[in-house]
Amino acid sequence: MFNGLLKLVGATGDLGIFGAKATRGLFRPPFEFEELTRQIYECGSKSVPLIACAGLALGVVMAMHSEASMSRFGAKALVPEAVSIGIFRVLGPLVTGLLVSGRVGAGIGAQLGGMRVTQQIDALEALAVDSFKYLVVTRVLACIVALPVLTLVMDFSAIAGGMLLDMVVSQVSPQLFLKDAFQALSMNDYLPTVLKTTAFGLIIGTVSCFLGYNTSGGATGVGQASTRSVVFCSLLLILIDIILVKLSFFWSAQ
Amino acid sequence: MSGPASNGVQRGPPLQPAAIRLDHVFKSFDRNEVLKDVSIEIPHGHAFGLLGRSGTGKSVTLSLMIGLIPVDRGAVLIEGKDLQKLSREDLLDARKRIGFLFQQAALFDSLSVRENVEFPLRRHTKKRGSEIRDIVHRSLESVGLEHDADKMPAALSGGMHKRAGLARALALDPPIVLADEPSSGLDAITASEIYDLLHKLRERGKTLVVVTHDGSGVRGIVDEMAVLDQGRIVACGTAGELAASDNKLVHELIRGEER
Numbered sequence: 001m002f003n004g005l006l007k008l009v010g011a012t013g014d015l016g017i018f019g020a021k022a023t024r025g026l027f028r029p030p031f032e033f034e035e036l037t038r039q040i041y042e043c044g045s046k047s048v049p050l051i052a053c054a055g056l057a058l059g060v061v062m063a064m065h066s067e068a069s070m071s072r073f074g075a076k077a078l079v080p081e082a083v084s085i086g087i088f089r090v091l092g093p094l095v096t097g098l099l100v101s102g103r104v105g106a107g108i109g110a111q112l113g114g115m116r117v118t119q120q121i122d123a124l125e126a127l128a129v130d131s132f133k134y135l136v137v138t139r140v141l142a143c144i145v146a147l148p149v150l151t152l153v154m155d156f157s158a159i160a161g162g163m164l165l166d167m168v169v170s171q172v173s174p175q176l177f178l179k180d181a182f183q184a185l186s187m188n189d190y191l192p193t194v195l196k197t198t199a200f201g202l203i204i205g206t207v208s209c210f211l212g213y214n215t216s217g218g219a220t221g222v223g224q225a226s227t228r229s230v231v232f233c234s235l236l237l238i239l240i241d242i243i244l245v246k247l248s249f250f251w252s253a254q
Numbered sequence: 255m256s257g258p259a260s261n262g263v264q265r266g267p268p269l270q271p272a273a274i275r276l277d278h279v280f281k282s283f284d285r286n287e288v289l290k291d292v293s294i295e296i297p298h299g300h301a302f303g304l305l306g307r308s309g310t311g312k313s314v315t316l317s318l319m320i321g322l323i324p325v326d327r328g329a330v331l332i333e334g335k336d337l338q339k340l341s342r343e344d345l346l347d348a349r350k351r352i353g354f355l356f357q358q359a360a361l362f363d364s365l366s367v368r369e370n371v372e373f374p375l376r377r378h379t380k381k382r383g384s385e386i387r388d389i390v391h392r393s394l395e396s397v398g399l400e401h402d403a404d405k406m407p408a409a410l411s412g413g414m415h416k417r418a419g420l421a422r423a424l425a426l427d428p429p430i431v432l433a434d435e436p437s438s439g440l441d442a443i444t445a446s447e448i449y450d451l452l453h454k455l456r457e458r459g460k461t462l463v464v465v466t467h468d469g470s471g472v473r474g475i476v477d478e479m480a481v482l483d484q485g486r487i488v489a490c491g492t493a494g495e496l497a498a499s500d501n502k503l504v505h506e507l508i509r510g511e512e513r
Contacts, residue, residue, distance in 0.1 A: 114363075122322055123360035127374045127422075128349040130342070 025137035044146030059161025080180035083162035097200040101233035109229030112212025113222035140205030147201035192248035271334030273461035279328035301462040306482035359419030361407040368403040413444035
């Protein structure tokens with residue numbers, strides 16, 4: 001029990017140092033633009049179909065629930081507002097983060113873990129390449145860049161999903177739905193959530209790279225790195241979301 | 255003169271530092287002491303074989319020579335530069351002068367054979383695309399893989415992996431080449447082809463270090479060999495000298511697969 005606690009504290013410290021090193025690496029040359037572009041494509045562009053589909057479904061579900069709840073109070077007209085506020089403020093960033101944890105976090109953990117156990121990371125070092133900058137810093141930055149964009153994709157897909165549902169079920173015109181949905185939002189609904197997702201990107205990139213880069217134990221280790229990446233990223237995302245939501249309330253109050 | 259630096263041989267002042275020098279090196283992993291006071295000196299242009307049974311620290315010694323892992327005590331000097339005292343940037347620069355053939359070749363599995371060999375050239379030289387393509391073609395031709403350049407590593411056999419790994423290790427034309435178990439997992443004919451390639455490197459004047467348990471395969475390539483056992487160098491000399499050794503382990507390792 002005590003040993004387990006010590007290990008946890010040690011691993012947390014190692015993760016903190018790893019994250020600090022990765023963050024410092026973001027601002028220090030050489031900048032691996034070619035690899036960064038490739039990683040933004042891998043982490044960002046390739047996630048768009050998943051995020052867009054999930055957003056669409058989420059919007060439909062949100063609108064269905066809102067319809068059912070609001071109709072009890074005779075407030076069906078507020079469905080667009082409920083969908084847009086719920087998606088932009090709460091669900092969009094978090095669901096995007098969790099989906100990216102699953103797709104990208106697991107991928108990074110497995111990829112770097114595989115490279116570690118097959119000595120490809122050593123090979124990079126032997127070829128006089130700073131493997132940390134090449135593999136870790138580029139992936140962390142790619143996640144930081146990709147998350148806000150993916151969140152916007154999720155948000156607008158969800159609005160589209162809600163709009164489709166409202167069109168079919170309540171025969172609300174798309175123009176009216178969109179007008180009501182976006183009238184309910186202010187800059188405080190865009191900016192803090194976008195900034196929040198950069199923190200999500202930092203967490204997903206750092207945690208999954210940390211677990212993959214430090215993999216040991218062959219194929220089993222690679223599997224563990226992948227699974228743990230998803231588990232730890234998801235847990236940390238939810239915890240950080242609580243803190244950041246509180247901070248965003250503080251921001252809104254200013 | 256290569257071999258353990260502490261073998262008592264008197265030398266005059268060296269004209270240039272040894273290509274590789276391990277000076278009283280100790281290395282442990284957790285509580286397992288892998289290397290205990292190992293000293294090796296390999297002059298430029300010499301070929302050196304490091305023999306030993308599995309798990310005796312041969313690969314660790316090779317990793318120390320390129321600075322992939324740090325020593326606990328002692329020093330590793332490459333062309334006179336102490337790797338422990340180099341900054342990160344200088345260490346990376348020093349590695350450009352060393353080619354490393356990994357035991358499993360460690361090809362980048364997301365890149366084709368051609369891209370693997372191109373990788374160090376694109377990273378570290380300002381050569382134009384056409385020049386790089388020429389160099390890569392010649393490199394792959396020299397290892398007999400010119401028709402497999404577009405294959406992915408997953409589609410290669412064990413021997414092809416090693417040859418592609420060797421082509422990549424030599425892409426920057428480094429003066430020092432380290433080879434970790436070049437014949438492991440290969441049939442006798444393929445292993446012989448790999449040794450032929452290493453022999454050509456020796457003839458080109460490269461400093462060559464081959465780590466292996468196959469003494470019979472490497473004895474025709476190297477000038478001198480050392481035997482590592484339980485973290486210590488227990489014998490050092492030419493293949494003929496070691497073959498005459500009374501030490502049973504040394505004798506068996508030198509005879510290798512002849513048995």
